[in-house]
Amino acid sequence: MPSKSDVKAWKAKLVAQAEQQILKLTDSDRFKQYLNTLAKFHHYSARNIDLIYAQNPQATQVAGFKQWQTAFNRTVKRGAKSIRIAAPIIKKLTPAEQKRLDTTDERAIVGYRYLPVFDVSQTSGEPVLSAKDFVKENLADHQNVTSLYNAFKDYLNQQTDLQVSEVPLATLNGAKGYFQPSTNEIVIGGDEPNNALKLKTLYHEYAHSQLHGLKSAFKDRPRAYQETQAEAVAYVAMQNIGVDTGNYSLGYVATWAKDKAVIHSALSEIQQVSNKVIELSDGLTKQLGLQEAQKDLEHDLKKLSTHDLNKSYQSLQQQVQQTTNSQQKAQFKNQLHEIHEEISNRTQKQLQAFAKKNPEIKQPDSEPDQSLKR
Amino acid sequence: MDNELTVIGSELPVLQAKGTYKYLKETTGNGAYYQVAWQKLADGYIALYGTTPIQINVAPILNDIFEDEEG
Numbered sequence: 001m002p003s004k005s006d007v008k009a010w011k012a013k014l015v016a017q018a019e020q021q022i023l024k025l026t027d028s029d030r031f032k033q034y035l036n037t038l039a040k041f042h043h044y045s046a047r048n049i050d051l052i053y054a055q056n057p058q059a060t061q062v063a064g065f066k067q068w069q070t071a072f073n074r075t076v077k078r079g080a081k082s083i084r085i086a087a088p089i090i091k092k093l094t095p096a097e098q099k100r101l102d103t104t105d106e107r108a109i110v111g112y113r114y115l116p117v118f119d120v121s122q123t124s125g126e127p128v129l130s131a132k133d134f135v136k137e138n139l140a141d142h143q144n145v146t147s148l149y150n151a152f153k154d155y156l157n158q159q160t161d162l163q164v165s166e167v168p169l170a171t172l173n174g175a176k177g178y179f180q181p182s183t184n185e186i187v188i189g190g191d192e193p194n195n196a197l198k199l200k201t202l203y204h205e206y207a208h209s210q211l212h213g214l215k216s217a218f219k220d221r222p223r224a225y226q227e228t229q230a231e232a233v234a235y236v237a238m239q240n241i242g243v244d245t246g247n248y249s250l251g252y253v254a255t256w257a258k259d260k261a262v263i264h265s266a267l268s269e270i271q272q273v274s275n276k277v278i279e280l281s282d283g284l285t286k287q288l289g290l291q292e293a294q295k296d297l298e299h300d301l302k303k304l305s306t307h308d309l310n311k312s313y314q315s316l317q318q319q320v321q322q323t324t325n326s327q328q329k330a331q332f333k334n335q336l337h338e339i340h341e342e343i344s345n346r347t348q349k350q351l352q353a354f355a356k357k358n359p360e361i362k363q364p365d366s367e368p369d370q371s372l373k374r
Numbered sequence: 375m376d377n378e379l380t381v382i383g384s385e386l387p388v389l390q391a392k393g394t395y396k397y398l399k400e401t402t403g404n405g406a407y408y409q410v411a412w413q414k415l416a417d418g419y420i421a422l423y424g425t426t427p428i429q430i431n432v433a434p435i436l437n438d439i440f441e442d443e444e445g
Binding site for chain 1: 379380381382383384385386398399401402403404405406407408409415416417418421423430431432433
């Protein structure tokens, strides 16, 4: 058992190491790599993103040792070195402790432990499939990027107080689009032939609206800083859907990356907005992807592997949970029912086949246990 | 959202009820909102958005040696 001071030193080292890596984000390539990590782990705290980035910049999906075995049927390779992420230890307070801390809260953080997790590249076994990969593959398709662009644009127009409109590129003086804080208006060059670039511009301008609009906390940042942030969010969002638009101008980092406090706040602002954008486009792609899946659902159900069947069952279940629209909910429930039927049919078939193969199991014990007679 | 590790890794508090916090679609137009917590549902977690972080008390560390714990 290591001593308490050893543990403390080890923790301090982990954090210091992460910090150092962040301060090295002075060139565009490193910054991109950091943003790639951010795109993969957008829900994680800034500290944990830094920790993962510092320990394994290539990590794409992490899970604990046991979680890999139970949830993914994969095993961690022998000798693999774990990545540590911080997890708060929350404890219920006793009345005495509440008094001592001068609080009425029931729970408090009493410390942090550093959980060992492993990247998917450090494991082997069953392939990891997710519905998202499937959608991603589809998204690389030109047409699908366009439909995501339209879905995002419609969403912003209908569900928020932002206004998105398109004008000819010729009227924009060389820009691809702009955001007007006073009117909360996003304008995009509508005749841009490259649809991926169009989507990227929309992400960029949306990021401005979130980070630098009248209703946001960071509206008074210098221009260069704002542009870098917006471009970083657009980069993260495009990475997340797996579309590489090629040239990203992330070059402004060097000007503010020197100051530790500044880079931390800049990165966390980027993270906050990226998180929102990713969630939003994930939701929209799921809707788009689902519409496509619906057409084939009927005849393809029987062809799906059991694994995929379970996956789609889970994702549908989630959809049902999250949808508030009752009509949609009923539709999802119907699909859920169909998949449920198929799963139980298969299980029944397997069980019957198993019973046929192993008749001895099904036989009731006709002879009472001899040993008991004596 | 059904990955518990992500919830742990986010270091955000987990609430039973939505309270005054908002879901993503209620905050997408407003840049002042960002994720501050999770709501625990029967089969997973859903992100909650607010404008100020939820402060959880940090007690003086009582026991922080959890060396060999598995994630």
